Amino acid sequence: MGVKITGIGSYIPSEIAKNEHFGKHHFYNEDGTRFGHENDVIIEKFKAITGISERRYLPKTLVTSDIASFAAENALKNASLNKEELDYIIVAHNYGDVNYDSVQSDTVPSIATRVKHNLKIEKPTCVAYDVLFGCPGWIEGMIQANAFIKSGIAKKCLVIGAESLSRVVDPHDRDSMIYSDGAGAAIVEKSSEEGGILSHYSATFAFEEAHFIYFGESNNLELKDTRRYIKMYGRKIYEFALSNVPDAMKTCLDQSGISVDEVKMIFIHQANEKMDEAIVNRFYKLYDRTPPKDSMPMSIDKLGNSSVATIPTLYDLVLNNELKGYSVKENDVVIFASVGAGMNINAIVYRI
CATH class of the missing domain: 3.40.47.10 (Thiolase/Chalcone synthase)
Incomplete structure (x- = not known):
């Protein structure tokens, strides 16, 4: 099943x-x-x-x-x-x-x-x-x-x-x-049919990292309203993601029993282009590999970071051949991976 x-x-x-x-x-x-x-x-x-x-x-x-x-x-x-x-x-x-x-x-x-x-x-x-x-x-x-x-x-x-x-x-x-x-x-x-979700991994890092993303006051201190806004410590998040997301993806892939060479594509949360590229590069480096060509579709250039929506919208675009240069077919293996407020990390290995 x-x-x-x-x-x-x-x-x-x-x-x-x-x-x-x-x-x-x-x-x-x-x-x-x-x-x-x-x-x-x-x-x-x-x-x-x-x-x-x-x-x-x-x-x-x-x-x-x-x-x-x-x-x-x-x-x-x-x-x-x-x-x-x-x-x-x-x-x-x-x-x-x-x-x-x-x-x-x-x-x-x-x-x-x-x-x-x-x-x-x-x-x-x-x-x-x-x-x-x-x-x-x-x-x-x-x-x-x-x-x-x-x-x-x-x-x-x-x-x-x-x-x-x-x-x-x-x-x-x-x-x-x-x-x-x-x-x-x-x-x-x-x-x-066989396939679908083959393995998954989740983790919450909250000892020192819980408030890397938080709700806070405007940077314009002259404003006197009580409104709060999404805030983040960008450098800390960048370093956290590079240190932890590649290992999480590797753990998930190893649990699936699938070889890294069989992974067709990685759908990673569209947070920051350079950060995402660095995460995927480090992931493949854990297997002494370099990322295959066209293995990391990106929509952030036109769609920005829509948080929880980035991965399903990106997957929809690729499945419907609306992202030039990227396509998947039945039986391909892909990885979904994300990092965000909490600080939370997760991944899924999925056979289409």
């Missing part, structure tokens, strides 16, 4: 915010002092490090549960599945529904409950709940769905990653340029 993705869908907002969008922003350091470079220099250095030239923001009239529902509808259609057959709806996010120009996050009822409501599912035993696991939330939801299906508790699950980070970024923080909005969803089912 295998546990496989039988349907995939995403929602990528149509509103494009290019790097020039930040040209008139007033950036400050954490201590409230003005940043010592002109904005064109800041933006140029930002593009060189992250690889981001533009990102997507959702329309003012929508919130996270809306775009999660859109992605879910696309996944259900792709799987040709009746929504009433779903046993679980698992939604990974981090900040709930935040209305445009609001200072408050709304998570009651849960985002998963709102998605079930939006889909008009009547079945009471379709259980809907949220996962708060930082950027690795969608993978963790997939791991939970895998456990439910293998234990016999469920047959069909809907796993969604959705986030609207444009609603929680500090316009006076350079890091605000990284974040974006989006949603991706997968239908996960028991399959009579």
